[in-house]
Amino acid sequence: xxxxxxxxxxxxxxxxxxxxGAHPNVEVVGVCDTSLIVMGALKKYTKFPCYKKFTKMLDQxxxxxxxxxxxxxxxxxxxxxxxxxxxxxxxEKPFCLNPEQGSELARLAEEHxxxxxxxxxxxxxxxxxxxxxxxxxxALGEIYHFTGEAYGPVVTKKKDSTWRxxxxxxxxxxMDYASHVIDLLNHLISPVxxxxxxxxxxxxxxxxxxxxxxLLKLESGETGVLSVNWSDxxxxxxxxxxxITGTEGKIIxxxxxxxxxxxxxxxxxxxxxxxxxxxxxxxxxxxxxYLRGEEYSAxxxxxxxxxxxxxxxxxxxxxxxxxxxxxxxxIKNNSKTKA
Amino acid sequence: MDRILxxxxxxxxxxxxxxAKSMEQSMKFKENDAIIATLDQAIEAGIDTFMCxxxxxxxFVCDAVRSNPEKYKDFKIYPCMPYAHKYANAVTExxxxxxxxxxxxxxxxxxxxKGGKALVSKDYLxxxxxxxxxxxxxxxxxxxxxxxxxxxxxxxxxxxxMDEILKGFxxxxxxxxxxxxxxITMNLPKLAETLEGLGIxxxxxxxxxxxxxxxxSGGKELYEETLRTKxxxxxxxxVLGGGAIPPKEALGYVCGLPNIESILFGASSKRNIDxxxxxxxxxxxx
Numbered sequence: 160x161x162x163x164x165x166x167x168x169x170x171x172x173x174x175x176x177x178x179x180g181a182h183p184n185v186e187v188v189g190v191c192d193t194s195l196i197v198m199g200a201l202k203k204y205t206k207f208p209c210y211k212k213f214t215k216m217l218d219q220x221x222x223x224x225x226x227x228x229x230x231x232x233x234x235x236x237x238x239x240x241x242x243x244x245x246x247x248x249x250x251e252k253p254f255c256l257n258p259e260q261g262s263e264l265a266r267l268a269e270e271h272x273x274x275x276x277x278x279x280x281x282x283x284x285x286x287x288x289x290x291x292x293x294x295x296x297x298a299l300g301e302i303y304h305f306t307g308e309a310y311g312p313v314v315t316k317k318k319d320s321t322w323r324x325x326x327x328x329x330x331x332x333x334m335d336y337a338s339h340v341i342d343l344l345n346h347l348i349s350p351v352x353x354x355x356x357x358x359x360x361x362x363x364x365x366x367x368x369x370x371x372x373x374l375l376k377l378e379s380g381e382t383g384v385l386s387v388n389w390s391d392x393x394x395x396x397x398x399x400x401x402x403i404t405g406t407e408g409k410i411i412x413x414x415x416x417x418x419x420x421x422x423x424x425x426x427x428x429x430x431x432x433x434x435x436x437x438x439x440x441x442x443x444x445x446x447x448x449y450l451r452g453e454e455y456s457a458x459x460x461x462x463x464x465x466x467x468x469x470x471x472x473x474x475x476x477x478x479x480x481x482x483x484x485x486x487x488x489x490i491k492n493n494s495k496t497k498a
Numbered sequence: 499m500d501r502i503l504x505x506x507x508x509x510x511x512x513x514x515x516x517x518a519k520s521m522e523q524s525m526k527f528k529e530n531d532a533i534i535a536t537l538d539q540a541i542e543a544g545i546d547t548f549m550c551x552x553x554x555x556x557x558f559v560c561d562a563v564r565s566n567p568e569k570y571k572d573f574k575i576y577p578c579m580p581y582a583h584k585y586a587n588a589v590t591e592x593x594x595x596x597x598x599x600x601x602x603x604x605x606x607x608x609x610x611x612k613g614g615k616a617l618v619s620k621d622y623l624x625x626x627x628x629x630x631x632x633x634x635x636x637x638x639x640x641x642x643x644x645x646x647x648x649x650x651x652x653x654x655x656x657x658x659x660m661d662e663i664l665k666g667f668x669x670x671x672x673x674x675x676x677x678x679x680x681x682i683t684m685n686l687p688k689l690a691e692t693l694e695g696l697g698i699x700x701x702x703x704x705x706x707x708x709x710x711x712x713x714x715s716g717g718k719e720l721y722e723e724t725l726r727t728k729x730x731x732x733x734x735x736x737v738l739g740g741g742a743i744p745p746k747e748a749l750g751y752v753c754g755l756p757n758i759e760s761i762l763f764g765a766s767s768k769r770n771i772d773x774x775x776x777x778x779x780x781x782x783x784x
Contacts (some may be wrong), residue, residue, distance in 0.1 A: 366743075449713060
């Protein structure tokens with residue numbers, strides 16, 4: 160049994176808490192948030208011990224692991240505190256406000272041999288897992304172009320009220336939305352090495368970007384396009400996709416549908432020459448408890464198993480999340496350079 | 499409940515396996531009249547129950563039903579609340595407290611939030627009741643014999659262990675509207691057990707059930723056992739696994755299971771509606 164606490168009972172926090180509450184190998188030993196209305200409901204209707212103060216919860220409950228789902232600007236201090244206390248950490252994305260903080264936390268976690276994971280859930284989606292497998296097989300030949308895209312309806316009118324609209328708090332489309340795509344590209348092909356021709360556009364927001372367009376070069380040399388817009392009404396919810404083109408084939412994938420073009424017969428197991436279509440229904444492993452998507456449960460299972468020493472801790476490590484923070488910084492800096 | 503229920507995903511661009519198809523549907527059903535026309539095709543195929551989210555555009559369907567009482571005299575709607583994306587987008591923008599303020603009607607919260615006081619338990623149930631009333635408003639004068647709680651809320655409460663709120667929803671729908679409450683879930687075995695523990699007898703539960711083992715938390719075998727052993731009235735949804743399973747195989751599987759009272763499906767063309775209905779009848783008569 161893993162003794163888990165959670166700090167930050169907002170949208171993602173409550174979602175994690177529900178999955179943790181239903182998890183057979185987890186005991187929820189504490190929840191911490193400052194919202195009276197949320198904490199009042201949890202206190203009244205759940206069995207979870209509730210706290211206003213983070214350190215008090217840690218002192219009293221001594222959890223094995225903590226889920227950190229507070230705004231990004233609070234991550235560094237809180238996670239450092241947890242690592243100093245030798246507690247395993249699952250943090251929400253984006254990881255930190257700058258890559259230096261993230262690298263330091265990654266180093267600390269490794270030094271103390273603590274399980275560390277960040278909530279970039281796309282890596283637990285069946286279609287994207289299959290994309291990774293295909294790329295690693297080499298069946299695409301030499302990859303010469305990619306596009307990474309995400310669109311959705313988060314900010315669709317002029318308004319300026321939440322932490323998402325404050326750049327100092329980790330708000331904005333680049334940090335909050337594009338980070339998913341960047342992290343996925345980092346993982347699928349190789350980490351972002353540089354950015355060119357970046358456009359950060361404010362469409363409705365006054366202080367942050369609502370769209371990001373950039374030309375990226377990866378460490379292993381591939382180049383491609385990043386195109387992300389969270390002010391796009393034509394989508395009902397966030398839609399993330401990648402397309403990857405190589406000399407021997409091509410992949411187009413989103414979270415539900417995978418399309419693979421193979422040039423030569425026999426180049427890739429389970430695929431024939433020409434177009435192949437697979438659906439997430441065929442590529443998804445069953446979970447024990449479902450809320451909003453298998454990937455949310457799968458990432459928690461992965462973390463819990465690692466903390467109980469029953470599985471690896473290689474996906475979504477602090478180190479990989481710090482690389483994503485680094486790519487965010489590269490893109491941001493490039494947007495400031497005059498063409 | 500009728501054997502076959504018609505769903506609304508296709509009208510609101512919900513597609514579990516293709517974003518492209520989702521956009522296509524969003525174009526096809528841009529006009530409300532296109533929704534009514536397809537609904538009429540389902541009625542012609544012998545379907546009398548429309549199970550739908552409390553999406554704003556359903557108000558138009560309710561208007562049509564009210565203004566053509568003769569044409570829709572056998573027609574029933576099973577509302578499923580809330581339309582989650584409305585609230586999810588609001589939470590992202592306004593936070594949880596801001597969202598409640600925006601959607602709970604009247605001035606219920608004015609004084610409460612100002613004083614920074616914690617809410618007492620009857621306040622939480624009152625919030626839930628006001629939200630149910632707000633969602634039910636558009637259905638006035640339309641037959642709604644079963645009212646559902648959407649899976650994202652059912653399952654969130656289930657995981658948190660907020661069983662009393664599930665019970666509160668159940669009791670309120672019965673008392674206030676004098677209709678049957680129902681629950682949509684992606685976790686049928688766990689929910690069936692929880693509702694049993696709450697003393698809710700023979701509950702109506704709508705869950706994903708298909709031969710592909712898709713969205714069946716804990717696995718197909720556990721689902722089949724639950725169907726065999728629990729006293730529940732089940733509506734099977736996602737029987738086609740989002741379209742990934744061939745219809746004959748998909749419907750054959752579901753029609754062969756015990757304890758499935760109804761099958762919910764969505765389709766956007768007359769041909770697919772007719773085919774699904776006749777295939778279900780064919781398996782049922784075997």
